[in-house]
Amino acid sequence: MAKLQVAIDLLTTEEALALAAKVAPYVDIIELGTPLIKNMGSSVITAMKNAHPDKLVFADLKTADAGELEADIAFKAGADLVTVMGAAGNATIIGAVKAAKAHGKGVVVDTIGYPDRVKRAQEVTELGVEFVELHAGLDEQWTAGYSIQVLIDEAARAGVPVSIAGGVNIDNITAVIKAGAQVAVAGAAIYGAEDPAAAAKALREAIDAV
Numbered sequence: 001m002a003k004l005q006v007a008i009d010l011l012t013t014e015e016a017l018a019l020a021a022k023v024a025p026y027v028d029i030i031e032l033g034t035p036l037i038k039n040m041g042s043s044v045i046t047a048m049k050n051a052h053p054d055k056l057v058f059a060d061l062k063t064a065d066a067g068e069l070e071a072d073i074a075f076k077a078g079a080d081l082v083t084v085m086g087a088a089g090n091a092t093i094i095g096a097v098k099a100a101k102a103h104g105k106g107v108v109v110d111t112i113g114y115p116d117r118v119k120r121a122q123e124v125t126e127l128g129v130e131f132v133e134l135h136a137g138l139d140e141q142w143t144a145g146y147s148i149q150v151l152i153d154e155a156a157r158a159g160v161p162v163s164i165a166g167g168v169n170i171d172n173i174t175a176v177i178k179a180g181a182q183v184a185v186a187g188a189a190i191y192g193a194e195d196p197a198a199a200a201k202a203l204r205e206a207i208d209a210v
């Protein structure tokens, strides 16, 4: 069964915990967004894991260097999964995987900005990562002509475990899952909704219906 990941791109621990409390019954993975971690530090990771020990806490570090060191900081704080940039060198990804193995946790590679996301996904899977995020970041989503269809097409031909992030919502989540994504990441579709719990519930039901 595919997983639902809520991406919390809010800026304070208080707001993040309040959102997570509303949507936790419907999600498998709670992602602490990069801006949130930069604003609050690793304490937000600890606060979220303490509040939701039964969920996978995903620290979207977007590490570009010092992979082992940065991953170790997040795992010690309570993260279950951390992100490393696909554009980073393999040594950085290997370092983060080393830290993950030491803690019994996992690494996700984020392909944001990478020219050939599928090729990189296949390469880094060999390095022992949990899965690869086929990701169009917020800036790319706000560029004229953007469509999530490009990520859906990539997932269908990746042949390795992937998630999709970049504007997942109730209108496209069925296609995301049918393309083979093991995890659907939804940020604004949940935290920007008038009723985040109802939005998360609808996404969960759409996944379960596939």
Ligand SMILES: O=C([C@H](O)CO)[C@H](O)[C@H](O)COP(=O)(O)O
Pocket: 007, 008, 009, 033, 034, 035, 060, 136, 137, 138, 141, 165, 166, 167, 168, 185, 186, 187, 188, 189
């Ligand atoms: O990872 C993300 C982005 O880089 C900002 O941190 C988002 O959480 C990710 O793109 C999912 O958010 P939505 O596109 O709003 O669903």
